[in-house]
Amino acid sequence: MEQLRPMQLPDPVSWWPMAPGWWLLLVLIIASMFGLVWWLRRRWADPRRYALAELKSLQACYSPEGSDQTALLTHCNQLLKRTALTLYPRHDVASLSGDAWIAFLLNSSKGCEAEALQCLKDGAYQQNVEYDSAALLKSCRQWLKTAGKRGHNNA
Numbered sequence: 629m630e631q632l633r634p635m636q637l638p639d640p641v642s643w644w645p646m647a648p649g650w651w652l653l654l655v656l657i658i659a660s661m662f663g664l665v666w667w668l669r670r671r672w673a674d675p676r677r678y679a680l681a682e683l684k685s686l687q688a689c690y691s692p693e694g695s696d697q698t699a700l701l702t703h704c705n706q707l708l709k710r711t712a713l714t715l716y717p718r719h720d721v722a723s724l725s726g727d728a729w730i731a732f733l734l735n736s737s738k739g740c741e742a743e744a745l746q747c748l749k750d751g752a753y754q755q756n757v758e759y760d761s762a763a764l765l766k767s768c769r770q771w772l773k774t775a776g777k778r779g780h781n782n783a
Contacts, residue, residue, distance in 0.1 A: 651768055675714040679772045682707055687765050701751045704768050708733065708748070715776035726750065737771040745771075 646654075662709050671677075679751075684708070692702040712721045716736070722731050733745055744767040747759035 639733070663773055676772050676775065679707055679711040680769065683765065683768055683772060690761070697757050697759070697761060698752060700754075701747060701757060701759070701764070704764060705752060706749045708768060708771060711772060711775065712736070733771055737774040739770045739774060740767045 631728055649661075675706050683704075686700065687701050690696070709721070712732070721732065730742070730749055733748075734742055741763060744760060744763035747757060747764060751757045751759060
């Protein structure tokens with residue numbers, strides 16, 4: 629027994645080079661992190677989000693009783709036009725007014741009530757405007773939520 633050399637232990641297992649499965653996992657983690665950052669930036673920079681917040685403040689400023697209905701109508705129309713200009717090509721939206729504007733709003737979104745949006749057509753140019761402000765605000769909110777999420781048909 630004295631002639632036997634001491635037992636030789638193998639070298640410890642090194643973490644480098646990594647097995648192909650670890651490389652694949654690393655690539656998937658990095659790709660998913662980039663995808664998450666891209667998705668979050670896109671979601672937070674969405675103009676509809678800011679427009680909905682502005683609509684909420686408009687709704688708080690103009691109560692249905694006793695407030696200036698023409699001013700609410702004008703502000704809603706301006707908000708929809710500004711948002712449409714950011715979501716759609718400028719040459720498709722900028723020149724729209726009257727019936728073409730209402731048709732665009734109805735075609736570019738789903739769930740909006742045509743009767744509620746008709747006051748946008750020429751309501752700002754009349755002195756005494758009669759319309760349902762709650763229905764208008766509801767339709768504006770619906771348009772802002774669904775606009776740009778599907779292709780629009782230019783009417």
